[in-house]
Every structure is written in structure tokens, then in C-alpha cells.
Amino acid sequence: MDEITSLTASEASLLLAAGKLSAERLVAACLERIAAREPMVGAWAYLEPDRALASARALDRMPRRGPLHGIPIGIKDIIDTADLPTAYGSTLYRGHRPAWDAACVAALRAAGAVIIGKTVTSEFAAYHPGRTRNPHDPSRTTGISSMGSAAAVADFMVPLALGSQTGASIIRPAAFCGAIGYKPSFGRFSRAGMRPFADSLDTLGYITRSIDDARLLGAVLSGEPDFGQARLDHAPRLGLCRTHAWDRAERIIQENLEHASAMATAADFMVSEIELPAPFADLNEAVVSIMCFEAARAFAFEYNENRSALGAATVRFLNRAAALPAERYWAAKSLIESCMPQLAAVFETVDALITPSAECEPGPLDDPGGDSVFNRLWTGLHVPCVTLPLAAGPGGLPIGLQLIGPYRRDTHLLAVAEAVWDRIGPRSRSTDRGATSRGCA
Amino acid sequence: MDEITSLTASEASLLLAAGKLSAERLVAACLERIAAREPMVGAWAYLEPDRALASARALDRMPRRGPLHGIPIGIKDIIDTADLPTAYGSTLYRGHRPAWDAACVAALRAAGAVIIGKTVTSEFAAYHPGRTRNPHDPSRTTGISSMGSAAAVADFMVPLALGSQTGASIIRPAAFCGAIGYKPSFGRFSRAGMRPFADSLDTLGYITRSIDDARLLGAVLSGEPDFGQARLDHAPRLGLCRTHAWDRAERIIQENLEHASAMATAADFMVSEIELPAPFADLNEAVVSIMCFEAARAFAFEYNENRSALGAATVRFLNRAAALPAERYWAAKSLIESCMPQLAAVFETVDALITPSAECEPGPLDDPGGDSVFNRLWTGLHVPCVTLPLAAGPGGLPIGLQLIGPYRRDTHLLAVAEAVWDRIGPRSRSTDRGATSRGCA
DSSP, X not given: OOGGGGSOHHHHHHHHHTTXXXXXXXXXXXXXXXXXXXXXXXXXXXXXXXXXXXXXXXXXXXXXXXXXXXXXXXXXXXXXXXXXXXXTTOGGGXXXXXXXXXXXXXXXXXXXXXXXEEEOOSGGGSSSOOSOOBTTBTTBOOOSSSHHHHHHHHTTSOSEEEEEESSSTTHHHHHHHTOEEEEOSTTSSOOTTBOOSOTTTOEEEEEESSHHHHHHHHHHHHTOTTTTOOOOSSOOEEEEOOOTTGGGSOHHHHHHHHHHHHHHHHTTOEEEEOOOOGGGGGHHHHHHHHHHHHHHHHTHHHHHHOGGGSOHHHHHHHHHHHTOOHHHHHHHHHHHHHHHHHHHHHTTTOSEEEEESSSSSOOBTTOOOOOOTTTHHHHHHTOOEEEEEEEEOTTSOEEEEEEEOOTTOHHHHHHHXXXXXXXXXXXXXXXXOOOOOOOOO | OOXXXXXXHHHHHHHHHTTSSOHHHHHHHHHHHHHHHHHHHOOEEEEOHHHHHHHHHHHHHSOOOSTTTTOEEEEETTBOOSSSOOOTTOGGGTTOOOSSOOHHHHHHHHTTOEEEEEEOOSGGGSSSOOSOOBTTBTTBOOOSSSHHHHHHHHTTSOSEEEEEESSSTTHHHHHHHTOEEEEOSTTSSOOTTBOOSOTTTOEEEEEESSHHHHHHHHHHHHTOTTTTOOOOSSOOEEEEOOOTTGGGSOHHHHHHHHHHHHHHHHTTOEEEXXXXXXXXXXXXXXXXXXXXXXXXXXXXXXXXXXXXXXXXXXXXXXXHHHTOOHHHHHHHHHHHHHHHHHHHHHTTTOSEEEEESSSSSOOBTTOOOOOOTTTHHHHHHTOOEEEEEEEEOTTSXXXXXXXXXXXXXXXXXXXXXXXXXXXXXXXXXXXXXXXXXXXXX
């Protein structure tokens, strides 16, 4: 692998600003990596290498536009781009050209980023998966739905990629691919121009390989230059949170969380056990109800008029969605809203929760979805989530540690994540564990 | 005027279901009315009469598809339609054809509605106005932004039209045109496929000429057949709410509200005076901050790359929006969120607030926006709002009475609105008032 492609965006940006690296060279290195790896990984829905190189050369000739000047990035294919096709992962929209750039894409361009291409998503970011394979093992899934973005970043094709999460769609694939995934607080970044799936849940976020890059990209997307610049003034207080789904987690996942907790204690972090209040047990199902109800409406055109062009899993999901009674939806909304202040109270004693990023190691290709029981509740509660690639299973497949922060305290969560990253990772646990991966059964 | 065009959708629907009226005849009557009045009113951004008639004839030949079978409707031009152009009120998108129908349009089609055309909106539903004139006086504004929808319904061109509200965009034009405007609770109907302006505020709603029609259309858009079927089991308890903007209201507006209050008391409603808590005084400005911050991001593509194609008022707004500091945005969010439970407490003693729909009578054409001080706060607070055309000023221009209900109790608010409508309106006050309209200065 070209060492240029192993640079984080923050590292590359320093070299670019100092004139020690050109955007063209950086983009060319990424494109070479993609050319070599894409046949196996399948991370890209659309690529136009000549256009990306031309963009890079143009940026090399102009004054620095912003903090991402010359930095390559991948855009999940449910996000509109005016100059590249946007198919939402659906054969129905093959070759579709939106009339404008999504807000996030416009912000990236204004900051000087080079849009390398569109990354593979499951259809409409829902359940019918794309073709991406786990870069660590092509027989394994990346998880859905920001699968191309997670694989592309983890596999050093690009340092950054945009994703979105309605259930588990950033944290799960980032964890499965061994990257850093960040699902911000609901509403933190503009989602104008992102294909709606479930309006109460859809959240724009991204995949990186460093916390600094999560800060850098957050500053660009928010338009707030000091985004994420907060630092902790105390040892992080972590809440070990098994959640009500603990029994659904594979043994290696359980062990990994407990090991992370022990490592954190050894690193002089304060770690306490947090038991979520009883009503939280129903949150995952509530989020599914919300997803169904809102998706049934958001995809009514496709479902009513173009059903035969949709993927089988999309149709199954929309069949189920169409049958969801409105009372279930409104009850789910009420439950979530009543849990929000209870979660806020939990954060009076801890800075962040640590919890599994997924219930299992990456399973076989035909099981991309799993049950996302460690993700949906947080998405529903609108709180920020970060997954860090802190471990690996016996087969070398990544295992993530998920950190959950208080609503809208994204900056604070990134500071906690940095402390965790610095003190207890990265490392491999493939040699010191006895448990065997069962995959996602 | 053809008496067919004076039918409400609910009335026409009964006749259609009974075979006493054909969709073709109804649509043809609407098209004739449009042909006669459109040169003066200018309500339509796009019309395709032959297509509408063909749709109507096709519906006449098929079994009843749903509760709007054969009913004509206008769609605000910021809402995507797959078979009609959608220009968002902007010359930049003239002739743009979206690839799909918005969720609301798909729901309408599935219910058998006939999409007559797209109605005029201010550019992106923001400040650069469209060409619509007040049907009661062509020298007067309709207000922005759902101007074509309000004028088309008020002028009997169609019984129903979709609108959207981010500040005052449904209530103000509906009141100015003398129609019923309904801005639901935030999130009540899917806005997938509606051009985003400010994600925390954008709300899909509509204009009708009867409360029954507001119920009928709500059932279709929500997919909840019993939407709005609740009835009050007691005399409505109304809160006379002058708000902190009282001094900004013209004298005739103040008098109208007080007169409505007296009429309600005479009709044996319970009426009490409600003073909003002190922090509510800053809500209108907070909503403007949110609108600016989110719009600066949502329209970054247009602002960064196509500024010269935008209307002057859009550019002025986006210039201002670009300068808004992030702290102001987050402070505005916090203020609004802290006011929400305080407003909920107010509704423990009243069923609805009554308050002006606008601070003035419709002003001259070159002043469509006014300052919307009686609207923005409610949009920000996410509560449902209805305007009823209960009065007219000395020049015969309509004056609305606005009712505000508790968050998500839309059905309850419509029941209160029906009671008010039945007991204290419609009537004209043009002969019994001495105040002179000053227009929107």
C-alpha cells in the first residue's frame, strides 16, 4: 500500500498546506488503491477518476479554499450530487442526476474537498444490501447501510466518507470494517439533499480513521470552525452499559466490552456500571415502528408505482411498514420522548457510555443486517455515537467499542473518544482470546 | 362563478361517490374558473389542463381509489412531482423534473386526487415573492410563501391545495386570502420530497375552505383514516393570547381579536386571558436565527454556485443567514426547547389559544412578508395552528382568527376550530368597524 493513502485527512492537510504534498498526488494514490482493491471490496457505486484528478489539479493551482483543500472524500449514494449520478442504491434510479448538491456536499466543495465518487449503500439506506464486501475478509459482510463508505475508509481508499444512520447504518459498518464511525446528535449537520428514509431518525454522519479527522470534517459540515475542539479537563467517567440486549450479544462481544472496561479502569478512567431504566427495553422495537411508519410514507411513490423495480428486501420491509398501525407509531414516539430525559439524567454521573457497536462480529455476506439492537435505541434517542476499532476477533475481524454521549454534546463525546483512543487502543486481541466467532447467526 | 367550484372537497366527494357528479365535470369547472381568474390572480406556476382532464376521465372510469377520488388539488411548487415540473419558485430550476413524487403527492394520488398543477411559491418558500395577487384586491399581497395555494383555494379555483410553513407561510397567506389554513404539529405529515428550507421548522400543511376538508385531507396525508374525527365533549375553553407582539398589530387586528373573544364568550365558550411567559418575547427572533442558520446550509449550493440566478430577496436573506453566528443558533434552539413545556402547561387550562393570524390586513404587493410576529413563535414551538376567515376589514379584505393547539393534538385543535367556525363565523365586519386599514407598513 502506498503510504500516502495511509495518511489521515488531518495529516495530509498539513502536508498539502506546507506544499509537501499535492492534491493530485494524494488523489492519484487513492485512485491507485481503489483500482487495486475495488474488484474485491466493491465500495463504489460511481467513480470518475479523470474528473477527480482534474479537480485535484485545479485545487493545486488555486489558493487554499478551506480546511479540506485537496482532501479526497467518498459520498454515500443516498446524498445528492449535482455533477455525479445519485442512484440511492436502487436500480430504479440508475443514472439519476440530481439538480443540486446536498448541503453537506456544497460544504465539502466550499472547503476544497475532492469528491472521489459515490459509495455503495443498501437500497435507500434500508435493508436491500449493496455489493460491498468486508475488506478484512471478502466472505464477510460490512453490515448495512453505509457499507461502501465504511469499507472505502477502512481499506485506505479515501481518508473520509460520508454516511447516514437511521438505525445502525454508520456505527455497524464502521465497526465491522474497523474504522471510526460517528453518528452525531440528531440535527447536528444539515441533511438537506439526503434522501429521506425516516424523518425522525435520519442523521448525517461519517467514517474516518482518526478522531482528529472526525473533528476536521465536523467543523466543515457544521460551518462551526471550533467544532469538536473541546478537551476534557478530567479523567473520563465511563458508564459500562450492557443494555437490555446483552443476551443477544455474542460471547466475544460481551468479553470485549468487559475487557475494554477493565482497560479503562487500568488507565485510571472512572468506570461505573449503568443499568438503563426498564422502559428502555422497548426502545429498539419502538425505533423499528418509527422507521416503518415514516418509510411507508417516504417511499410511497416507489412502493405504489414501481414496486417491481425494488429489491426484494426493500419490498419485504415496505410490506411490513405499510401494515404498521398508526397507534404503534405514536406510542413509539411517546416512549422515546419519555426516555430522553431519563437518559439525560444518566449523563449527570458519566461522560459517556461504553457499549457494544454491534451484537456480533461481521457475519456472512448474506446476513448484512443482523438485528442492530445496540444501535437503534441510541439513534431513536438522538444522542451522538462513536465507534472505535479497538479490538479484533480470533479471525482478525474488527470489533468496535461504541461510545454514547449526551444529546448535542458531540464535542464532549469526541473528547472522550479521543481519551479512550489514546489510552486503550488501538490493539489486536486476536491472540489472547479463547472465544470463537459465531458470525451473525 | 360555477356553483360546482364553490363545493368543498367533502361536498364534492359525496356527489362523486353517489354518481351525481363526475370528476371530469368537477375538474373542468375548476379549469374554467382558473382560465377566467388566473390572469388577475396568478396562482399557478404550472398548469396542464389536458392532463388534469385526462386524469379525471380515467378516474371516472375506475373504481373509487380513495377518499379524494376525483377531487382536484393544487400542489405548492416546492413539493416534488414526478410528472409535472417543480421549480421551487426559482428561475434557477425552471422546467426541473423531479424523479419521484413527494410522499404527500403519492398519498394524494393513491387516494384518487387529481393534481391540477403547481401553485406559485416565493423562491424556495423564502422571501423572494411570486407573482400571485390577492383575489379580493389585485393591488394587495397574498402574503408569502404558500401564496398560489391560498389564492387558488380562496378564489374557488380548487377546493384544496398543499402548502408548507417555516415561519408564517401557510397561516399568513390563508388569512390574507380569506381561506382556512392549517399548519399541523411539526412532523405530523411526511415532508419527504418537499424542498428543505429549515429542517427544524419546515412543516407540510394545507389550505381549504372547510374544517371537514381539513379533516379529509389530513386523513389522506397521514394515512390515518380517523384523523381529525375527534369531537369536543365540552364548550371550548379559549385563551385570548395577545402575545408579546401585541403592539405590532394594527388597531383593526387588535379589535378583531377582542371582538372574536367577545363573540366566543357570548356563544358560551369559556374565554380567559393568557399571558405568555416572559421568555416567549424572544421566540420570534429565535425562530429567525434558526431559519437563517439552517437555510444557509440548505441553500449552500445555490448561494455558492448560482447566486446570480437567485432573486434579490433570496440573496439578501442568504447574505444575512451566512453571517449568523452558530452560538445564536444553539441559543435559539435552547430557548425554544425551554419554552415548549411552558406552553404545554398553558394548555392545561385552555383547549386552544386565539391570537391574530397576521399583524395587519394584506398590504401592497411589494410588501408580501410583513414581520410574521404572530406566526414564527408557534412554528418554532411545533404546535398546530389554524386560521379561520372570520372577519373582513373596512375595505373587504379578509382578517383571520388564528387558533393554536397543544403539540400533536391536531385532532383536538380541529374540533375546537370547528366549534368556533360553527358558532362565531363566517361573518363580515366591514360595516361595523371604524378603524381604517393601514396595510403592512
